[in-house]
Amino acid sequence: MEEPTDQPEPEAGQVFESIEERVDRRDDWARRRRKSLPTDKQLLVIACMDERIPVEEALGISLGDAQIFRNAGGKVTDDVIRSAALTTNFFDTTEIVVVNHTDCGMMSAPDEAVVEGLEAAAGGSLDDVDLNPALPSLDLGDASIADWVSMTDDIDEACRAQIDYLEDHPLVPDEVTVHGYIYEVESGALRRPGERVSEQVNTRVSE
Ligand SMILES: [Zn+2]
Numbered sequence: 001m002e003e004p005t006d007q008p009e010p011e012a013g014q015v016f017e018s019i020e021e022r023v024d025r026r027d028d029w030a031r032r033r034r035k036s037l038p039t040d041k042q043l044l045v046i047a048c049m050d051e052r053i054p055v056e057e058a059l060g061i062s063l064g065d066a067q068i069f070r071n072a073g074g075k076v077t078d079d080v081i082r083s084a085a086l087t088t089n090f091f092d093t094t095e096i097v098v099v100n101h102t103d104c105g106m107m108s109a110p111d112e113a114v115v116e117g118l119e120a121a122a123g124g125s126l127d128d129v130d131l132n133p134a135l136p137s138l139d140l141g142d143a144s145i146a147d148w149v150s151m152t153d154d155i156d157e158a159c160r161a162q163i164d165y166l167e168d169h170p171l172v173p174d175e176v177t178v179h180g181y182i183y184e185v186e187s188g189a190l191r192r193p194g195e196r197v198s199e200q201v202n203t204r205v206s207e
Pocket of ligand 1: 104105
């Protein structure tokens, strides 16, 4: 959001005009959803919750530009679909960007170890644990805990899969554009999935 200090000084006799503008801007900001105003960039970002990803800085955006959904792995889960469906259908969001990253915690352990750890935490099977306490009827049923946790083998493939899930989902309108990037924690740069520069610069095989 533009801060009042960014404004040029008002001309004599027209001070009220700049005040009016400022008041209107504040009102738009404070009642944005009620006034059906979209985010400044009409953007939804899905990113991993990892503390090393400076989402706004990496994407070159600021406060007010985007809605940002972060979870373990930057995965398209049911609640990501829920959020994407709401913002694209009701808040004029036209673009979705997925940000996955190198050295993701979702690649750090085998499925079995994660399942065992969660079962130990629950003191047994997860069958009797509310996955969504507000909707206890939503349970895992016969589904596998490993699939629910959704660990990752290959971050580039995982990123492409998230893009496909969003693009193909019936609750996300076709005109919404979906892109995905890998944030490299080692360099602080973004790259497209599948474009691992290190693999190219460290071999003799040309592109
Ligand atoms: Zn991660």
